[in-house]
Amino acid sequence: MRSVNALIWRNIKLFFKDKGMFFTSLITPAILLVLYVTFLADVYRDTFTSSLPQGIALPQNIADGLVGAQLMSSILAVSCVTVAFCSNFLMVQDKSNGSVRDLRMTPVSPAALAVGYYAATFISTFIIAAAGMALCLIYVWAVGWFMSLADVLFLLLDVFVLTLFGTALSSVVNFFLSTQGQASAVGTIVSAGYGFICGAYMPISSFDEGLRNVLSCLPGTYGTSLIRNHSLRGVLSAMSSAGAAPQVTDSVRDFLDCNLYFFGSRVGIGEMYAVLVSSVAVLLAVYIVMNVAKSRK
Amino acid sequence: MDNIIEISALNKSFGRIRAVKDLSFKVRQGELFAFLGVNGAGKSTTINIMCGQTPKDSGSVTIAGADIDRYPAAIKKKLGVVFQSSVLDRALSVRDNLRSRAALYGLTGRDFEARLARLARLLSFEELLRRPLGKLSGGQRRRIDVARALIHEPEILVLDEPTTGLDPQTRRTLWDVVAGLRRDRNMTVFLTTHYMEEAAEADHVLIIDGGAVAAEGTPLELKNAYTGDFITLYGVDEVSVKSLGVKYERTIDGFKLSVPDTAAATELIVRHPDVFKDYEIAKGKMDDVFLAVTGKKLTGDMV
Incomplete structure (x- = not known):
């Protein structure tokens, strides 16, 4: 345990000492927020307005609250995974500069080394993601606040679980990388593509049925939906209080992926957590087995 | 041990x-x-x-x-x-x-x-x-x-x-x-x-x-197995060195003679006391051993 703690301490310290790695990770949520507000806020607002049945008009503060909450949920859903890939760059860097040879020279087991990278990446990513969440909450507070304390705490839990997932996924993918060029390429691909396949950039409900079914098989989708649910619960409740019919709020929930369907069956919140946690367990097991197997080759 | x-x-x-x-x-x-x-x-x-x-x-x-x-x-x-x-x-x-x-x-x-x-x-x-x-x-x-x-x-x-x-x-x-x-x-x-x-x-x-x-x-x-000894000879002319009948090369200060081993060096010196007035004997170096054993040179120029 002492060895694993030492590895975690070393990896976290290296991450925060490497200004390139740290600041790239830190500014990712901030840049996403600026880009979303600048380019997508109006698009989201128009989409909401046009999706409502004729004759129903949303109060301005609720419309702004919806847009703000959706932006926040999209940013957090993407950041927890993309920042994890960025933080996990250290694992590849250690291979490319030879540090991992020195670590493997010690009596520490390959599994402990793997856990050291995983835990350090998780802690670094969670710190960044929590900072991003704080930034987003300030933005939501400024445009229209409808969240309860429970929503915020659940949102933090969602970020926690999705960060666990992002870290596990990046650990498995980065395991196969050995140069910084490869890591940069993978980071770029993940940054560009993950937002689409997890339903952060565009709601999965807007895709055709075949694609919806495929995406519903990916665990990250449920992380996005959890964040959506807890970000939007308050504002959707305010919509109902403002007189919107249950069918209207339910159609908005469908449209924004708060309601998620697995081949036509609606997936509950508890099941979403179960999918994510199971995925983390499976990915982590695969990652550790790969490390142990490699050391025996 | x-x-x-x-x-x-x-x-x-x-x-x-x-x-x-x-x-x-x-x-x-x-x-x-x-x-x-x-x-x-x-x-x-x-x-x-x-x-x-x-x-x-x-x-x-x-x-x-x-x-x-x-x-x-x-x-x-x-x-x-x-x-x-x-x-x-x-x-x-x-x-x-x-x-x-x-x-x-x-x-x-x-x-x-x-x-x-x-x-x-x-x-x-x-x-x-x-x-x-x-x-x-x-x-x-x-x-x-x-x-x-x-x-x-x-x-x-x-x-x-x-x-x-x-x-x-x-x-x-x-x-x-x-x-x-x-x-x-x-x-x-x-x-x-x-x-x-x-x-x-x-x-x-x-x-x-x-x-x-x-x-x-x-x-x-x-060194004994793979290289010979070297005698560096000073203060003589090339004609005298040539008369010794061994392989040699010119150096800045004199001549470097190659002999199979220390015994051969001793015998040569004893036979030609008139030529060997100022000299030194050294064994081959590890570079010579390495070259003799592998046919290759190790590159490690000293700073």
């Missing part, structure tokens, strides 16, 4: 390339063992197998009485390795680097601080403890590499081309420290180097070529 490293019939292939072929050798406790070979000869593969980094195809590797397949963790505690280039974390301070590595051997708290203070004194880096490794000069970094290798007080120090690119003063410091460790702690040193001057100081030399043992013995045994 007991054998601390025993390697027997070791084989390792990478695809169709046989990197190590039936390699067998022993290293006695406390000795300075030089393991020589050109790049690609199989040195690194052998070291990686000894250190548990690369699995072998066949053969046995026993270190400090433990089999590498059965007790890799125990063996790793006995080994300290100075790699060819520094593999410590450049962004971390010297203290943080050594603390993070020491903890992996279970060395923390006061025990670590005491060990660190001892090593800092030994290798003269007390004033560098707070500085990031990346800001140190090559020589300073090398001292930290050595400290890292010694942090857990290993029984065997593996030096993989430790002095390449170092200035003479740092090289001298390093060898003084190694000599002190051997004297005070009977530490075994397993050295690979391209500098034949360093190999000449070894207790035992093994030359590996194409993954197999090409020659081994003490430096004197190897």
Whole structure:
């Protein structure tokens, strides 16, 4: 345990000492927020307005609250995974500069080394993601606040679980990388593509049925939906209080992926957590087995 | 003296390339063992197998009485390795680097601080403890590499081309420290180097070529077996040298004569006292041994 703690301490310290790695990770949520507000806020607002049945008009503060909450949920859903890939760059860097040879020279087991990278990446990513969440909450507070304390705490839990997932996924993918060029390429691909396949950039409900079914098989989708649910619960409740019919709020929930369907069956919140946690367990097991197997080759 | 490293019939292939072929050798406790070979000869593969980094195809590797397949963790505690280039974390301070590595051997708290203070004194880096490794000069970094290798007080120090690119003063410091460790702690040193001057100081030399043992013995045994003696002759003209009937070459101050061995040199001098008035006799160098054994030259120009 002492060895694993030492590895975690070393990896976290290296991450925060490497200004390139740290600041790239830190500014990712901030840049996403600026880009979303600048380019997508109006698009989201128009989409909401046009999706409502004729004759129903949303109060301005609720419309702004919806847009703000959706932006926040999209940013957090993407950041927890993309920042994890960025933080996990250290694992590849250690291979490319030879540090991992020195670590493997010690009596520490390959599994402990793997856990050291995983835990350090998780802690670094969670710190960044929590900072991003704080930034987003300030933005939501400024445009229209409808969240309860429970929503915020659940949102933090969602970020926690999705960060666990992002870290596990990046650990498995980065395991196969050995140069910084490869890591940069993978980071770029993940940054560009993950937002689409997890339903952060565009709601999965807007895709055709075949694609919806495929995406519903990916665990990250449920992380996005959890964040959506807890970000939007308050504002959707305010919509109902403002007189919107249950069918209207339910159609908005469908449209924004708060309601998620697995081949036509609606997936509950508890099941979403179960999918994510199971995925983390499976990915982590695969990652550790790969490390142990490699050391025996 | 007991054998601390025993390697027997070791084989390792990478695809169709046989990197190590039936390699067998022993290293006695406390000795300075030089393991020589050109790049690609199989040195690194052998070291990686000894250190548990690369699995072998066949053969046995026993270190400090433990089999590498059965007790890799125990063996790793006995080994300290100075790699060819520094593999410590450049962004971390010297203290943080050594603390993070020491903890992996279970060395923390006061025990670590005491060990660190001892090593800092030994290798003269007390004033560098707070500085990031990346800001140190090559020589300073090398001292930290050595400290890292010694942090857990290993029984065997593996030096993989430790002095390449170092200035003479740092090289001298390093060898003084190694000599002190051997004297005070009977530490075994397993050295690979391209500098034949360093190999000449070894207790035992093994030359590996194409993954197999090409020659081994003490430096004197190897010199006697693979090179002749040289007589450098001063203050004579070339006609006199030519009359001796041996192979020679002109040097700046005189002539360098090649003879098969010391006995032949003595006989030649006794037969021609009129020519040999100012001369010196030397055995061949390890470079000559290496060239004679492998037909190749090791490139390791001294700084």
